Amino acid sequence: MELRQLEVFVAVAEERGFSRAADRLHVVQSAVSATIRTLERDLGVALFRRTSRRVELTDAGAEVLPAARRTLAAAQATRDVADQVRGGLRGTVRLGVMQAQRERGFSAARLLAAFAAEHPGVHVVPRQRASALQAADVREGRLDLAIVALPDRELPGLRLDELAREDLVLAVPGGHRLAARASVALADLADEPFVDVPSEWGTRIITERAFAATGLTRTVAYEVNDTGTVVDFVRHGLAVALLPPSFGTLHDVVLVPLRGRPPQFVTSVAAPADGPATAAARALHATALRLAAAGA
Incomplete structure (x- = not known):
């Protein structure tokens, strides 16, 4: 064999x-x-x-x-040991990344740029899917690491290390009845049409749980497959959305804080429960944690 x-x-x-x-x-x-x-x-x-x-x-x-x-x-x-003896880390890391055009918050692109500068001999292969699917890929060995946004702090077979955290806010178009509010409650949104992403995405999971926890229901009038389109649907008055403020370019969109304890969008790096399997994956994991600690 x-x-x-x-x-x-x-x-x-x-x-x-x-x-x-x-x-x-x-x-x-x-x-x-x-x-x-x-x-x-x-x-x-x-x-x-x-x-x-x-x-x-x-x-x-x-x-x-x-x-x-x-x-x-x-x-x-x-x-890996042989590579290190020869004086340089080499190998390939399969990294899951979320789909998000982010102006703030944790950036996968920034992570890859910093890692490439430190370890030019390592090739990182990004794969983009929804958070729940990425977590399953890490658990089953199809990915070495993944950047995910999931509300669960403990997942079978995985360890999650937090990279960034922010409150979800209500996104509405200018002129909307709630646009001038200092804050809103989830109950204020029960009759609003929502635009949202598929059920495996982190923001969708977080939002659904927040409504379920309060016994409220909502109507998802539009389901789309990228955050840019979510923002565009809001901008043109088709629906409202709950989003992290770091998502996308929000020109012509008003962000309204949620009252009480708003649901939180937590970005984490997911690794196998016993840690990344290779030296290259461990190095990328360490770089991600260092950037998060530095607020990058």
Whole structure:
């Protein structure tokens, strides 16, 4: 059994398909299929159930997968030590980032720029998805780290280290009936149409929980897939939204504080519960925490 066989096995398991795994590994699909057949023959078990539509792990494959990941992580740790002895940190870090055009608050782009200056030999591959999906990707080993905004401080299989925190505010267009208020309560918004992002996004999760906690309901009239469009819908009077003040360019949009204890948008870096697996990921994690402590 070779490390390359385990790399192919993990890729097929994570991508849930031979062709996607081949794309990820930059090889032809026939090579992936041949490698898996050889590994299954060596191990004496079937690792995947193959149908015309999808590829699924067998029970044996699901048992083997964590051990394969641990073996690959141990091999990478050995490479990291060798790289450090040679005088430079190298490797690849898969980093999940949120979709947000942010003028303030924690910036993933600023993090990558600072890290590149410190560790030019490390390649960071950003992947952009919703916070809940990013957290699952870290837990399942598809990402090394992720910048997320989730209300839960503890998630199974993960550790969350806070990077920034801010209160959500009400965003309304100029001239709206609530635009001149010094503050508003969630109860004032029960009859307002909302524009919001999909259910896996951090801001949506936080907002839904805030309304549920007070026994209130709201109407999401528009669901869109980026924060810039959320702001634009508010700007043109189509709906209101709850947003962190750091999101986007808010020209022609009035931000009104929420009374009481407003829901908070907490940006964190998510890592496996036992910490980042590689030296490169650990270095990026440390840089993120240092920038957060410095208010960057």
